[in-house]
Amino acid sequence: MSFIGLNLTNNYSLYAVPAAWIIAFAPHFYAVTVFNSERAPGTPEWDNREPHSNLAKLKEAKLSPNAHGIYTRAEAAQQNGFQNLPLFAAAVLAGNFARLSPSTLNTTAALYLVSRIIYNVVYITNTTKSTANVRSVVFVSGVITLMSLFVKAGNKLF
Template identity: 45%
Template sequence: MSGLFDTTSNYSFYAIPAAWVIAIAPHQYAILANKSNKPFDNRNPRAYVKSLEDNQGVDSATKEMISRAEAAQMNNFENLGLFASAIVAGNLAGLSSQTMNLLSGGYLASRVVYNFVYINNNTQASANVRSAVYVAGIGMIFTMFIKAGNALKGRAANLL
């Protein structure tokens, strides 16, 4: 199994642009889901969900799905800064490549699952799963910060 994944090289910085791609993916999905004669208007992208309210060419289930996809996108971008700063903190602290790869990869996987569950959410149970996946991803970010803080304890004065 060790030959399957290279744990000696640190790929965590590559996870930041990957997280951006995962963040924008629900928005692209929402645009493609609108098959009506009133497509996405890039002149005012933040009004997209509101513009669907009066659009008779889109059924209510699709409107709800588009709304959830847009909300997933926003949540992804709201978390991106925290994730990127955790990557920097972990690398600055000298956390092992294995640790950084595991935590950054786990975070990316959690965001993919989060997007899927959020977009397809139709029940309270799936909403609870979405929340659990969210907390798991945030837990990976916090773990990076805590491990970085522990690694830098006593060394922080030397960084300045």
């Protein structure tokens, strides 16, 4: 059996945890790019030596309303990704501890990663209430995917 060219008899699920970290961190790079490319002339660029001080520079940078929205949504998407990372890691570990099939672990991990990519894109580009609702549906779908691993692990261990 294969999924996106991967042999599902091999367990790749633990590799999905660092992949989820990268997916969670990616919106920050986009936010910094927007900040640096859209800031007002003569205002300081993003300074990675003191990243927390850059929030004060946000007002000074005088980003357009659109760029400001993209920046803040990208940073919020990153924060949400890191908030959900422990739940994902725990679900993958629970599934591995219960010795769920590699097919189940790989497919569930892949579905979660895809949901996080979609979530990031929808969150960053969102400008309407209906798109915000789509973002929420994608978020809940990803969480349900994780919860299914806990339930399957619990059922196997019970």
